[in-house]
Amino acid sequence: MNILFITVVDIESVTQRGIYTDLMREFRDRGQNVYIICPRERRYGKPTEYIEDHGIHVLKVRTGNIKQTNPIEKGISTILIESQFKNAIKKYFKDIRFDLVLYSTPPITFEKVVRFVKARDKCHTYLLLKDIFPQNAVDLGMIRKGSLLWRYFRNKEKRLYDISDFIGCMSSANVEYLLKHNPEINPQKVEVSPNCIKPRPLLHINKSNKEFRDKYGIPNDAVVFIYGGNLGKPQGIDFLLEVLDYIKNKENFFFLIVGSGTEYGRIETHLKQNKHKNVKLLSFLPKDSYDKILESCDVGLIFLDQRFTIPNIPSRLTSYMEAALPIAAATDVNTDLKDILIESGCGLWAKSGDIKGFINIIERLASDKSLRIQMGLNGRAYLEKYYTVSKQYDIIMSHFK
Structure with a gap:
């Protein structure tokens, strides 16, 4: 064809x-x-x-x-x-x-x-x-x-x-x-x-990469939370900044933000004005470079604006699953991302705007390494079962045989 x-x-x-x-x-x-x-x-x-x-x-x-x-x-x-x-x-x-x-x-x-x-x-x-x-x-x-x-x-x-x-x-x-x-x-x-990819082989799940931490000034004992992808209005940047302010003085947390978009400059200005020491902002990276960073992080973050009435499923979900990262998500109540996290056992969810609820889930993930590893492996298994391009090809082509 x-x-x-x-x-x-x-x-x-x-x-x-x-x-x-x-x-x-x-x-x-x-x-x-x-x-x-x-x-x-x-x-x-x-x-x-x-x-x-x-x-x-x-x-x-x-x-x-x-x-x-x-x-x-x-x-x-x-x-x-x-x-x-x-x-x-x-x-x-x-x-x-x-x-x-x-x-x-x-x-x-x-x-x-x-x-x-x-x-x-x-x-x-x-x-x-x-x-x-x-x-x-x-x-x-x-x-x-x-x-x-x-x-x-x-x-x-x-x-x-x-x-x-x-x-x-x-x-x-x-x-x-x-x-x-x-x-x-x-x-x-x-x-x-659904959003599907061709997963790379999962080489390791050891996140203690000293070279990576030295490069970005990350303390050896800090848990690294990464937010990667588009930095625009749909991502609910107001809540992300609120979270960053809340964990500003928590030395066991380190947030890595990687991406580009209309809100990048606003995030950059906010971090400089408030002198955040446990947050690193990086501009857009090639996919291969971004994937290498993911392999060295501990938790993947997903944010969506709380005003959404339409069910969104961000494509970064598959990136985190591929890297066997557990997920902490703060979204609107209309997306069924929460249901996917529960069904797969790969992450925790809070309503966007609920700062206490979200801080609770990231503190839980930060304090329990075994939970992080298990949720990460659960996500990887779910990806391989449901979110591969081989599966998507079969779904599409089933109509044209």
Whole structure:
């Protein structure tokens, strides 16, 4: 089969590790012909380019800036990318007939691209639903429900669902939310297709890496809590800063924050002004470097804004599970992340905003090494059973045999 994957992720190489590149390599390794269309943002100053990368065809389309830019430019670029991708497909893929189109949210503005390919090639379509927009923006106070902008994006969202033959959601709560708020969707075409990766071998679970601790100024007896990934509005940064202030003078705690996003500067300023000594902030790192850091940490952290009404499952969950890290999570009450942590036995949960409740769970993890190790191994086992790209491939392709 000829498979087209449409994504807003800037894919430097298909060899890089991540939920999408891992899945595309799985499709390739299972005998499918894989084509990817992705953005090449204007900031890099490079033209559109069509290459073959390790047996996968990649079309990098010059677009406006989408990541790490102001909301106005991001909004304009997100709207324009639809026509840019459509024109690129007409030019570079005019002789290719696709059997299946895969695409993910965000963004929701691929509907016309998907519709064009589906009509031209009479192919199947599968949406990997990672984000429910515009409701997430409503939850965070960025868009007013009922406004002209909301109506525009809500219409795009509904049309994207309509053109999709199948919709893969990250969790059971995702499925329930989608069907409840979009009753016109046929339940038979909606299923759970979670964030998945191709796990690396688990080499060790000994976290006492002296070289790592010396490099970042971490005391030898401190328990290292890591928060890695996007540092933006959805992550509930206010609560993260409250937690950091609360543990400021606790010498047995060390927080390592690794990532990038709109709130990075705010976190950096807060740490400098309050003279935090047991917190280290690092900017975005390549995946391989980040993975090495994870291997030397003790606990993985997950934060989500308490205002969310949509069930989010952050992709960093699989990164922590892969590294056999126990998880301490503070989220809204609508996500079923709490249920996943309980079912897998891999972590502890508190409601975002409940500072005492969250401090209790991180103190419990800090004081009990055997609990940390057992929860970490539980998470790794759960990952290998449910969250591998091999499983996800089977879920998707079960519809097209």
